[in-house]
Amino acid sequence: MPTACLEINPERRSVIVRTEDGKKLGELDLDDLAEIVEFRYATPWNVTKDSLEKVALVLEDLAYLARSGRELPEKEVLIDMLKKRKY
Numbered sequence: 001m002p003t004a005c006l007e008i009n010p011e012r013r014s015v016i017v018r019t020e021d022g023k024k025l026g027e028l029d030l031d032d033l034a035e036i037v038e039f040r041y042a043t044p045w046n047v048t049k050d051s052l053e054k055v056a057l058v059l060e061d062l063a064y065l066a067r068s069g070r071e072l073p074e075k076e077v078l079i080d081m082l083k084k085r086k087y
Helices: 030-041 045-067 075-084
Strands: 004-009 014-019 024-029
Touching: 024 030, 030 045, 045 075
Parallel strands: none
Antiparallel strands: 004 014, 014 024
């Protein structure tokens, strides 16, 4: 069975599904993810989208730290940095 990977793109607030060789198979944006969560878990849309937008902001911050080229700190320190936006 071929494998695929998920690429999280915080800037576009989307998840891209790619094959091992990089071919794009599909993409889901924040609205798509909110719709799935709303239906699957009977969660109101406004709550779902708000939560996902917050997750997207955290992923954007994490991507910013990763692009800096520095090694990420240990997990507890990284979580504290992301919580307090200290970087």
